[in-house]
Amino acid sequence: MTDLSLADPPSALGQQAGIRSDLNASRVRSAWIFLAPTLLVLALVAGWPLLRTIYFSFTNASLTNLEGAEFVGFKNYLSWITLKSGRTVYNGLLADPAWWNAVWNTLKFSAISVTIETVLGLVVALVLNANFPGRGLVRAAILIPWAIPTIVSAKMWAWMLNDQFGILNDLLLGLGLISQKIAWTANPETAMVAVLIVDVWKTTPFMALLILAGLQMVPSDIYEAAKIDGVHPLKVFWRLTLPLIRPALMVAVIFRMLDALRIFDLIYVLTPNNAQTKTMSVLARENLFDFDKFAYGATASTMLFLIIAAITVAYMWFGRVNLEGGER
């Protein structure tokens, strides 16, 4: 992680000589010029759609009539009317139980999947970091699940998880672990488990790769020193390895977390419309395109964006992650 901050003041060096300051200013200028195309493209492909979505969430737009959208304020988020009987009825996304169910599903999915993937990824990375013959081949092979497009692997798993023809039930039956075939994606108790199994299978290699990169930055002489001192391997792991790869680990977890919070494709293929696994993204898409509620879907997307942003900021704060390198 090198320091790329543009706003860094020239600091002490700059004050010593005015020439250096001029030079620095021109360097900053050319940096901006080089960055401009990237920033422009980002604004076009990320900024503009985001602002449009936020705008639509305050209107009554429908997919067939986007131009005719009228401003309705916060009605899509929350509105209430007081009935003659004195009872207040709440409407809008924030009063929608389906939305909160989706939020809960997403958080549950993210917490469990990221935890399992981090632990497994760490184990795999430690194994791959060791010296053994054929290491290159194994490193390449372990990336295969990550290389398969999610739609394809989800469909593949859907067949493997099929209750009647699925290989998973066949294996478990053959081993005597279950007494009758389980309907993995249909049963409300196992639907989330099925999604988690596939996600862990798919994404552990990604975590392993990022953590492996961190492991390789750890200088080997530290381990040699520990070995000479006769430190127990477990202690080496907890006291040396883990603290040293912590920055890489935290960044890997953030990436995974951002991904997990907006999970869509896997669930859409594996268990579409199932209330037990419906996530925020699936709910947003349903309202945007299936139902005639484009503005409501835009509201859900905006909330999804805010929730992810809030969680990321909180994580970076509490985890003391500094993306510019080093401790905060």
Place this chain on the structure above:
Amino acid sequence: MRTMLNALSFCAAIIAAGTASAAELSLAANTTGKNVNFIREQLDIFEKQTGHKVSLVTMPPSSSEQFSQYRLWLAAGNKDVDVYQTDVVWAPQLADQFVDLTEATKDVVGQHFPSIIASQTVNGRLVALPAFTDAPALYYRKDLLEKYGKTPPKTWDELAATAKEIQEKERAAGQGDLWGYVFQGNAYEGLTCNALEWIKSSGGGQIVEPDGTISINNEKAAAAIDRVKEWIGAISPQGVLAYQEEESRGVWQTGNAVFMRNWPYAYALGNGDDSAVKGKFAVAPLPTATDGDQPSSTLGGWNLAVSKYSDDQEAAIALVKFLASPEVQKQRAIQLSNLPTVAALYDDAEVAKAQPFMPAWKPIFQSAVPRPSAVTKVKYNEVSAKFWNAVHNTLSGNGTAAENLELLEVELTNMKGDSW
């Protein structure tokens, strides 16, 4: 064959008169069964006759997924797809995006059943021409029913009892994978169709009545869904809650089900050479709650619509007329066992020979129950989704039917507001 060729050259003549040069068209159609293979063959004929080129855009078999893709394309004014194969319930929701076919088809529209033409007419505009209609059947294993001296069931309870008995005895005899009854229980449009049949045949109404009243919260409807709840895990595998048409056909066609509820397309496929149940099954109308009631099949069917964003609407209309013509519908009936929308084909000897069940199907689909798509207009998809969720929740053990239907009534009332 001769008449077919004649008719084709006739079509070609009309088309040649209408278009000056060859056009490049594309047609979006779903992949259920052998639908796309069949359409491709017909398109080859069309291409030869007219000189136009038609490419096929294949869509997923799930109609819910297909619909949202259509909606996206049409909202974006997509010019790449000229002709859309559409479900019977989509006309009111997509009407504004399709070309009015009234003028262009006035010479052929009289061949089709008036009720189907009416279902595709929105505010006086004919938005799609029917390609085939659909009314599901109860598929049953003739050999197994004969073996145990049973007749095709007339009521749902009879079906459950027969299914249970045969399933138990066959399993004891070593058929460990055999199930009594498979249907479509996944949370999607197909469950709306299935559940509407259970409820309507029990006298529980049709979710939203044609006058707009929300009728779903009643004891008969709740009893009908509770009855099906009993089947899950007993005569139907728990996995049925994730089955769509093709998954249930998979269980059926490998010989692992006594009964199946499915659309007529499964008839021709079940009699295919690779089918384990070839020649061993027959179809009957769906059962009712009590003997003597009117059987209720949900009205399905697929139509062809021309996008108003198409650059070559004239050629596209010619393609629609070709695919909806009696000749193509006849081939469809013979090869795919899809029900024609042309009345005369039900008296056709060749159709009756290839699909013996078909002549008897005419009264069934004529009395079929429409889904409440006309009355709920653009909100139909949401109504349907709320309904299938309520049913799916009940079947998977999340609350009783009575509780879920009560909640559904509240949600639908909210959604309806002052009027649909």
